[in-house]
Amino acid sequence: MITHTHRPLRVVLYEGNGSIALPAESRAKVMMALLDQGYTVTRSGQGASAMPHDDRSLLVLGSFEGKAPALEDATGLVSIDTRDITGLDPDAIVALVGKSRGDKPMNEPGKWKPWFPVIDYSRCTNCMQCLSFCLFDVYGVSEDNKIQVQNNDNCKTNCPACSRVCPEVAIMFPKYQAGPINGDEINESEAGREKIKVDISSLLGGDIYSALKDRSAAAKSRFSKERSPDKALDERKKCLTKLVGDGFIPADVLASLPSTEEILKKAVIAKAKAAAALAAQ
Amino acid sequence: MSSSPATILYCRCAYAQVVPTGVKNDVLQQLCASEASFETVSDLCEMAAHRDPRLQAIASCGKLRIAACYPRAVKGLFQQAGSPLPADTEILNMRTQTAQEITDALLSESSIQQPISSIEP
Numbered sequence: 001m002i003t004h005t006h007r008p009l010r011v012v013l014y015e016g017n018g019s020i021a022l023p024a025e026s027r028a029k030v031m032m033a034l035l036d037q038g039y040t041v042t043r044s045g046q047g048a049s050a051m052p053h054d055d056r057s058l059l060v061l062g063s064f065e066g067k068a069p070a071l072e073d074a075t076g077l078v079s080i081d082t083r084d085i086t087g088l089d090p091d092a093i094v095a096l097v098g099k100s101r102g103d104k105p106m107n108e109p110g111k112w113k114p115w116f117p118v119i120d121y122s123r124c125t126n127c128m129q130c131l132s133f134c135l136f137d138v139y140g141v142s143e144d145n146k147i148q149v150q151n152n153d154n155c156k157t158n159c160p161a162c163s164r165v166c167p168e169v170a171i172m173f174p175k176y177q178a179g180p181i182n183g184d185e186i187n188e189s190e191a192g193r194e195k196i197k198v199d200i201s202s203l204l205g206g207d208i209y210s211a212l213k214d215r216s217a218a219a220k221s222r223f224s225k226e227r228s229p230d231k232a233l234d235e236r237k238k239c240l241t242k243l244v245g246d247g248f249i250p251a252d253v254l255a256s257l258p259s260t261e262e263i264l265k266k267a268v269i270a271k272a273k274a275a276a277a278l279a280a281q
Numbered sequence: 282m283s284s285s286p287a288t289i290l291y292c293r294c295a296y297a298q299v300v301p302t303g304v305k306n307d308v309l310q311q312l313c314a315s316e317a318s319f320e321t322v323s324d325l326c327e328m329a330a331h332r333d334p335r336l337q338a339i340a341s342c343g344k345l346r347i348a349a350c351y352p353r354a355v356k357g358l359f360q361q362a363g364s365p366l367p368a369d370t371e372i373l374n375m376r377t378q379t380a381q382e383i384t385d386a387l388l389s390e391s392s393i394q395q396p397i398s399s400i401e402p
Contacts, residue, residue, distance in 0.1 A: 028313035031321060032306065035293035038323045040335065045318040107327060109295040114326035118357040149361060152330055174326050174354040175297040182299070182376075183354025 009101050012042045012060045018069070019062035020086070021045075029090040034097060038108045059100050061085050061093065115175055116152030117162055118183070123170035126281065128274035130162045130171060135266060138162070145277040287371070288342050289319035289387050292349035296324040300350060300375045307380030308348050308387075315388050325349055329358040340364040346371045346387050 011034055015021040022030070027043070034041050060071065060082045068084040081100060085093050117130070117138060126147050131139040139162075140150030163171040163181045172183040180186045291309060294300040312319055320339065322328060328336055339345070340359055345367065349355045352372035359366045373383040 024310075024314040028310045031313060032293075032309060035309075035321055035323050036295050038295065040323060041321045043313070043317075043319050043321070045316055107331075109323060109327075112296070112327075114296050114324060114330045116330055118329075118354060118361050120353055120357050121360065172351075172354050172357055174350060174358065175299055177299065179351075183351030183357065184377075185351075185353070 009039065009097070009104070009106070010042070010056050010058050011039050011097055012044055012058055014044045014060050014062040016044055019064055022063065022085075026090050026093075030093050033090065033094045036109060037094075037098075038106055039097065057081065059083065059097060061097070113157050113175060115157040115159075115173065116155045117149055117160075118172045118174060119147065119149060120170045120172060120183075123168045123186075125168055125170075126277075127167060128278055130166060131274045131277075132267075132270050133165055134162050134270075137266070141273055141277040145280045147277070287344040287346045288339075289317060290339060290345060290347045290349075291319060291321045292325045292347070292375075293321060293323050294326075294350065294375075296327045304375045304378075304380045304383075308375060308383050311380065311384040312387065315384075317388055319387075325355065325358055329362040332362050336362045337364040340366050343367070344369060346373065348373045348375055348383050348387060350374055350376045 013022070013027065013030065015027075021027075031041050031043065057079045058073075058081065060080060062068070062082070062084065063086045064082070064084045065086050066084055068082040071080040071082055073080055083096055083100060085096065088096065124147065126145075128141075128147055131141065131147055136151075136154040136156060138149060138151050138155045140148060142148050160171075160173045160176050160181050163169075163173055163176075169180055169186050171181075173181050174183050176182040178184075289312070291312060292300075293305060293309075309321070322335075325336075327333075336359055341364075347355060347366075347370060349372060351374055355372050356366055356370075371386065373386050375383060
């Protein structure tokens with residue numbers, strides 16, 4: 001789990017009783033600017049409000065005509081600050097929010113891309129192939145022996161390789177451009193055609209991706225006969241290099257692969273985890 | 282048509298820009314031009330990555346209509362963050378649908394804002 005969460009302020013654009021509504025164009029401009037800076041924003045209109053409880057501070061903006069009310073959360077859990085925006089243009093309103101936030105850190109778009117696998121459990125068969133495949137310990141097993149994403153901050157940005165080898169097309173990367181990796185609906189006939197079972201040994205042999213393209217029995221037989229750690233790693237490197245050339249794996253991911261020893265160690269651990277989880281099912 | 286009101290949630294997809302800018306801007310502008318109250322977040326993926334507790338608040342606030350991206354991905358994000366969406370959640374896809382289709386669905390009769398807790402200065 002990524003733990004560096006910084007979202008110190010929730011903004012409420014209050015246009016209910018006691019506040020004059022902004023012109024629609026100004027409202028849209030303010031909301032777009034705040035969202036693009038990483039804030040969450042509620043538009044609370046006349047007669048209703050939408051404020052799910054939250055453990056953070058609220059900044060309530062309203063055209064209170066100079067009389068911003070003092071507000072207090074009935075539960076005492078949320079601190080509420082109010083600001084009068086009467087007469088302010090959208091840029092000034094956005095600046096006011098920034099000033100209210102002060103120097104508190106906040107997650108901001110542009111500095112990081114939320115890139116991690118999302119498992120579609122309606123398709124996942126818990127085969128553990130992704131656990132065996134990923135070299136970066138992104139996957140793990142829950143207490144009830146279900147595959148889960150445990151270390152999404154280990155995932156290599158723009159690398160959707162585990163999604164490509166999932167036999168059930170159950171792994172999504174929502175920020176990916178193309179389907180079905182991005183979560184688009186799946187053509188079931190294509191999904192069936194793409195099914196392939198691999199394990200870490202095929203990864204070490206560097207043949208997993210070419211196997212996706214050429215699944216002949218002869219190739220598999222040849223692969224298993226020639227398997228040895230050194231040769232396998234050489235082939236794997238060639239294959240990965242080709243994948244980089246084909247645009248399947250970003251170059252920086254290839255450059256950050258663990259050492260040979262680490263890969264072998266991870267392979268043993270991952271295989272044992274997967275075997276234990278499968279045996280316990 | 283369902284008579285129960287729905288909460289509207291708009292995702293800006295601000296961290297990666299995979300949603301077409303024109304569509305997401307048009308949807309937000311049309312929401313802003315309406316009378317509806319609604320929730321907006323900068324990026325649901327970013328929130329899911331951080332297991333943001335606000336996802337739980339959103340998932341537990343009753344009937345939902347969400348403007349974001351592919352429904353399979355949105356459901357998966359909430360589930361993976363430990364806050365599965367209610368089965369009757371409607372998810373509109375700004376990557377494939379038009380802004381008009383989305384706002385028509387978001388603002389249809391049954392999507393009047395569900396009050397979760399009220400604030401009246």
